[in-house]
Amino acid sequence: MRADGSGVQRLTDTISNSGQPCWLYTPTPSLNGTLKLPVRQRWQTSYITPLDVKLSQAGVGRQRCLPTTLAQGVFTILDIPRASYTVWLKQAQALAMTLPVDLTHVPSAGLDFGTLRMGDVNDSNAIDISDFSLLAASFGKTTGQAGFDARADLDASGAVNINDFSLLASNFGQSGAPDPDGGMLSAAASDFSRRTVDLTIRAVSRLRIGDEMMVTVRARTGLQPIDAATLTVEYDPSRLEAIAVVPGAALNHVLDSTQIPGRINFSAGALETSPQGNISLLTLHFPALTTGETMIAITGGDVRYQGAALMNALESRTITVR
DSSP: OOTTSOSEEEEEOOSSSOOOEEEEEOOOOEEEEEEEOTTOOTTSGGGOOBOEEEEEETTTEEEEEOOBOOTTSEEEEOOOOSSEEEEEEEOTTBOOEEEEEEOSSOSEEEEEEEEOOBOOTTSSSBOSHHHHHHHHHHTTOBTTSTTOOGGGOTTOSSBOSHHHHHHHHHTTTOBOOOOTTSSOOOOOOOOGGGOOEEEEEEOOSEEOTTOEEEEEEEEEOTTOOOSEEEEEEEOOTTTBOOOEEEEOSSSOEEEEEEEETTEEEEEEEOSSOOOOSEEEEEEEEEEBOSSEEEEEEEEEEEEEETTEEOEEEEOEEEEEEO
């Protein structure tokens, strides 16, 4: 029986044939969770980490718990009302995930959440260029050193190094299970006064069918250093064909370079340098397929330095094929 007198059930004593009422204790269920933190060693203090757990029932609401794992990567939540739930779990540096559990008729249940996807440095539930920029700002630093950011220490080793970069890069571009309270978790607000970097296109304006055009996408930063950039270039695949995407040398760690006809997505960053000026991000090679006027446009982009957003303007360029 709990302190409030609940958790008991009144029965009739049929064993002694007395017919007198008796009481049976019916405890509320518990949830036992298991998870893995990549690179970290079990039974070490680095495996002890706080979690945000929400148990949701469709159309009913949710219960929020803030357990901390033990050194072997397990946690327990007690005194859960009997029902079926979707369990949402988030560790501050990892993407959220969900699993179902039915606690209607059992005293306890176990859930194995597997290996968490690390790299969410700013705890926004998405791993993108802003996380890389924060990691780059702290790269090479250790606990106690000026500029060390514990959020970027993804393996809890006390240093931000290539192991942390590898964890982030392996999950770059991914998002976690949506928060049952709705929306993405909020990252830090950006200072719009620092948005001074433009993404520009350098290309010829006229060419003939069969000619190969070289298009350079640049970041014009002035005196502002940058450490990461992401962008999307779109074009008409009926008039142009992208046959090569060549990354620039300044942001030498490529995180994403994918293309489908008509669109190229590119993300890259630098860990030990912070270039500035007129920076070549990538060079594209396009043969002209048909005559007419067409456009190459940067339709999306983000430029960062130490986590701060710097993107100001995006450029497009009209090309005439004769």
